[in-house]
Amino acid sequence: MTRTSARDIAVPFIFKRRHECAGQEKFRLARFIEDCARWVTDGWRAAAPPFSRLLLQAMTLVYGRHASDRGEQELSAQLMGFLSTSFGSGETTHAWPQRFSRELVTPWRAIARNSEQEWDVCDEMISGTDPCAIWMCR
Secondary structure, eight states: OOOOBHHHHTSHHHHHHHHHOOSHHHHHHHHHHHHHHHIIIIITTTTSSOHHHHHHHHHHHHHTTOOOHHHHHHHHHHHHHHHHHHTTOOOBTTHHHHHHIIIIIHHHHHHOOOTTOOTTHHHHHHHHTOHHHHHHHO
């Protein structure tokens, strides 16, 4: 059995989940996760999306409109740390969002000032990429 990585399939594992998410707050997190997936699948080469946009999305998700300089630096370091370890990791389309949740969503949820954010959309995306669940649906 060949292992398919996020890089091999260039992100479509997340696209269908966006349409199943209800509400603007879920849409924002889904879009951010998709943009991060695009960035690590060679989007960084052409700055598509640019890292500055990813950081702005992260700050909005966690802090709303206003973040301190320290908060911005911490989010930037966490985000870049996660993204840089995604290069060449060979993670599956199920393992990558799991690590995204562990390394970014969990710590950001704990410090979030944006009470309207629906962080559970990441769990929904993980469920939607579970190979066991996908094969059982067929």
